[in-house]
Amino acid sequence: MLEKGAWRDFFAVTFSIAIVGIGLGCTLPLTALALTRRGFGPNVVGWMIAASALGGVCGTFLTPSVVARIGRRKIMIGCFILATLSIAPLQFFVSIPSWLMLQFLFGVSMAALFLIGESWINVLPSDSHRGRVVAIYTTSFTLFQVLGPLFTDWVSGFPQTAFLLFGALFMLGIPAIFIARDDARAHVETSSPTDANVGNPAEQVLPWFVVVRRGSIIIAGVAFFASFDSIILGFLPLVALDSGFSQSRALTAATIVLAGDASLQYVAGWMSDHFGRARIHRLCGLAVCLLLPLLHWALQLPIVWALYLFCLGGFSGAIYTLSMVASGDKFGGTSLLRIAGLIGLTWNISSAVGPAATGLLMQRFGSMAMVSVLWVIALVFLLVARDRKILINQFPTAG
Numbered sequence: 001m002l003e004k005g006a007w008r009d010f011f012a013v014t015f016s017i018a019i020v021g022i023g024l025g026c027t028l029p030l031t032a033l034a035l036t037r038r039g040f041g042p043n044v045v046g047w048m049i050a051a052s053a054l055g056g057v058c059g060t061f062l063t064p065s066v067v068a069r070i071g072r073r074k075i076m077i078g079c080f081i082l083a084t085l086s087i088a089p090l091q092f093f094v095s096i097p098s099w100l101m102l103q104f105l106f107g108v109s110m111a112a113l114f115l116i117g118e119s120w121i122n123v124l125p126s127d128s129h130r131g132r133v134v135a136i137y138t139t140s141f142t143l144f145q146v147l148g149p150l151f152t153d154w155v156s157g158f159p160q161t162a163f164l165l166f167g168a169l170f171m172l173g174i175p176a177i178f179i180a181r182d183d184a185r186a187h188v189e190t191s192s193p194t195d196a197n198v199g200n201p202a203e204q205v206l207p208w209f210v211v212v213r214r215g216s217i218i219i220a221g222v223a224f225f226a227s228f229d230s231i232i233l234g235f236l237p238l239v240a241l242d243s244g245f246s247q248s249r250a251l252t253a254a255t256i257v258l259a260g261d262a263s264l265q266y267v268a269g270w271m272s273d274h275f276g277r278a279r280i281h282r283l284c285g286l287a288v289c290l291l292l293p294l295l296h297w298a299l300q301l302p303i304v305w306a307l308y309l310f311c312l313g314g315f316s317g318a319i320y321t322l323s324m325v326a327s328g329d330k331f332g333g334t335s336l337l338r339i340a341g342l343i344g345l346t347w348n349i350s351s352a353v354g355p356a357a358t359g360l361l362m363q364r365f366g367s368m369a370m371v372s373v374l375w376v377i378a379l380v381f382l383l384v385a386r387d388r389k390i391l392i393n394q395f396p397t398a399g
Helices: 004-037 042-070 072-091 096-122 127-155 162-179 208-214 216-242 247-275 277-299 304-330 333-365 368-386 388-394
Strands: none
Touching (some): 004 096, 004 127, 004 162, 004 216, 042 096, 042 216, 072 096, 072 162, 096 127, 096 304, 127 216, 127 304, 208 216, 216 304, 216 333, 247 304, 277 368, 304 333, 333 368
16 A cells, blocks of 8 residues: 555654544543533633644644744654643643643644644555555544543542643654654655646645635535544533533543544545545535434433444544545645645634534533534535535545
C-alpha cells in the first residue's frame, strides 16, 4: 500500500498523533468532571471546550505559514511542548479565566498537530489505497483515544496529580517525530503550478472558493464529527450519570463510543475503496440520524446500551474518515494543504459552537438537548450528502 520508505514516515507520524489521541481522551472528560465536582454546570464545561476550539481556529490559520518557514518537525515538537505546558498548570490554577486561557493555548497546539499530521499522511498512499491507509491512521488515533476515559477513571482517584500526569503524557509524542523524514513529500507545503505533476487536476493550485465548493461534503462531514467527538467526550459521561450510571460506568460509556469509532474505520475504508465512497458516506450519515434519537432509551437497557454506543461511534467515525479520504482524492499539492486547513478550521469552529450550544441547552432543557444538537448537525450532513449534484462534483468515480 505504501513505498518502503513511506512506511517509516507513516508509523512515526501515526504514533505521535496517537499520543495526541490519548491526551485528548484524558483531558476532556477530566476537565468536565473536575468542573462538575467544583459545582459548575454544563454551560461552564461548554465554555472550556469552546475556548480550546477557538485556540484551534488560531492554530489553523497560523500553521501553514509557520510550517513553510521552519518545517513540520520543529512545529510538531513545539506543539507537544505547548500541550504539556497548557495542561499541567490546570493542577494549580483555580480561576475560570486562567483555565480558559490555558484551554485556548491547548487548542492552538492540537490544531497544528492535526493539520500537519493529516496532510502528511494523506500524500503517502496512492489513490487506490488511500481509503485503507487513512483508515489505519484514524483507527490508531481513536484506539489510543479510547484509553483516555479509562485512564481518567483511574487517575481521578489521585486528584492532586491528575493534570500533571496527563500534561506530561504529551511529551511521549516527541521521539517519533525525529524518526520521520521532514523533507519527505515536502511538496505538500511547497508545490506550485510549475510542479511536474501539474497536469493532474488534483495537483493544481485551486482558488480558495473552488476548494470550498469542491470540498463542501468534506466540510460537512468534519463539522459533524468534530461536534460529535467533543460533545460525546465532554457531555456523554454527564448524561450517563443522569441516567443512573456510576462514574466508572459513565466513563466506560464514552470509551465504548470511541472503541466503535476505532474498530470500524478500516471496514469503512475498505468498503469505500470497493463500493464507492459517496454511497458509504451517505449510508453512515443515515445510520447516525436513525440511531441518535434512541440514545436515552438504549441507556436504560443492559448490554444493549454498550452495543448501541459501539455502533454509534463506528458510523460517526466513518463519516470523518471518509471525509479525510475525499480530501486526498480531490486535492493535491498546495490545494491539499488548503483543504487540510479548512478541515482544521471547520473542526475547531464546530468544536467551539457544538459544545457551547450543548452546554447552554442542557442547562435549560436537560440531557435530551445533547441528542438534539447532534441530530441536527447529522441531518445537515445527510442533506448535503444526498444532494446528487454535490456528490457528482465530490466523488465523480463513486457510486
